[in-house]
Amino acid sequence: MVIGVNIRAAKIFYRMWRGLLLHSLFVVVVNFGLNYLDIDLSLSGVISMIGIVLSILMGFRISSAYDRWWEARKIWGDVVNSSRSFARQLITFTDQSGLAREHLENIIYRQIAFVYAMGYSLRQQGCTDIIRPFLPQDEHHQLIGKQNLPNLLLLHNLFAVKLLEKDGQLTNFEMLKVEDTISHLTASLGAAERIKNTPFPLPYSYFTSILVHVFALMVPFGMAELAVLTVPVSITVIFIFLAIEQIAIEIQDPFANRENDIPVNAISKIIEIDLKEMLGDVILPSKKQPKDGILM
Numbered sequence: 001m002v003i004g005v006n007i008r009a010a011k012i013f014y015r016m017w018r019g020l021l022l023h024s025l026f027v028v029v030v031n032f033g034l035n036y037l038d039i040d041l042s043l044s045g046v047i048s049m050i051g052i053v054l055s056i057l058m059g060f061r062i063s064s065a066y067d068r069w070w071e072a073r074k075i076w077g078d079v080v081n082s083s084r085s086f087a088r089q090l091i092t093f094t095d096q097s098g099l100a101r102e103h104l105e106n107i108i109y110r111q112i113a114f115v116y117a118m119g120y121s122l123r124q125q126g127c128t129d130i131i132r133p134f135l136p137q138d139e140h141h142q143l144i145g146k147q148n149l150p151n152l153l154l155l156h157n158l159f160a161v162k163l164l165e166k167d168g169q170l171t172n173f174e175m176l177k178v179e180d181t182i183s184h185l186t187a188s189l190g191a192a193e194r195i196k197n198t199p200f201p202l203p204y205s206y207f208t209s210i211l212v213h214v215f216a217l218m219v220p221f222g223m224a225e226l227a228v229l230t231v232p233v234s235i236t237v238i239f240i241f242l243a244i245e246q247i248a249i250e251i252q253d254p255f256a257n258r259e260n261d262i263p264v265n266a267i268s269k270i271i272e273i274d275l276k277e278m279l280g281d282v283i284l285p286s287k288k289q290p291k292d293g294i295l296m
Contacts, residue, residue, distance in 0.1 A: 016246045023216045027234045030220040047222025058244050065252035072254035078188045086181045087275045093174045107160050109134040112272045114153040119264030122255040200252040
């Protein structure tokens with residue numbers, strides 16, 4: 001996620017310079033034909049109507065993309081809150097029960113492993129080495145090669161909590177509260193997977209992109225009356241529409257491991273720090289810092 005305020009303009013142009021260059025060359029050619037070859041072809045009225053309609057469509061396009069991005073961010077906010085609630089419930093519910101710290105630590109560390117596994121799986125990256133420090137060796141070995149590690153880690157934690165209830169460390173009511181929190185984590189995992197596994201509607205994105213480029217080809221004909229200002233004004237208008245389209249493309253898949261995506265690694269590190277601090281750990285990891293204004 002880009003959080004720096006000193007992002008260079010070069011980064012904005014990087015992914016759209018080819019299209020902008022081609023359209024700029026076309027604008028120059030059209031302007032030459034209209035002014036020096038006496039070609040009479042003005043579309044000023046038509047281009048105004050098309051521009052208004054396309055502006056409305058582009059507004060819906062970027063709004064839909066942002067809705068996906070913001071929903072993904074809210075899901076991870078829920079994961080943060082549920083993880084803290086899970087740790088707080090276990091710590092307070094077992095405070096007077098004489099539960100060995102090792103057992104409590106295993107469950108809460110497994111929750112940390114779940115958070116990292118969720119983030120890496122959404123980005124389709126392997127995470128067996130990442131979660132190794134948070135799990136017993138035999139359990140880690142069992143998880144190698146499994147398809148959905150986050151889901152299995154939640155299952156293992158539910159089994160661990162059920163054993164606490166069986167041993168009298170938790171009451172039935174407390175067990176229900178903890179199970180409800182695990183269910184909430186499951187819902188968050190499923191919601192994030194829904195966003196990841198449901199691509200942005202192709203006809204919507206594809207035809208919107210085509211319409212933007214078609215409109216860009218018509219722009220210089222609609223600006224013919226501006227004479228010497230035809231080229232700079234046309235290029236500016238084309239740049240605005242291409243930039244809006246690129247912004248939508250950048251944010252429509254919030255788990256693609258790109259610079260504008262949800263910083264799941266940084267959020268996971270925050271959860272790790274908070275849960276270890278709640279356990280009373282003295283040595284805590286450092287928060288992830290942005291690199292070149294980008295937090296991953």
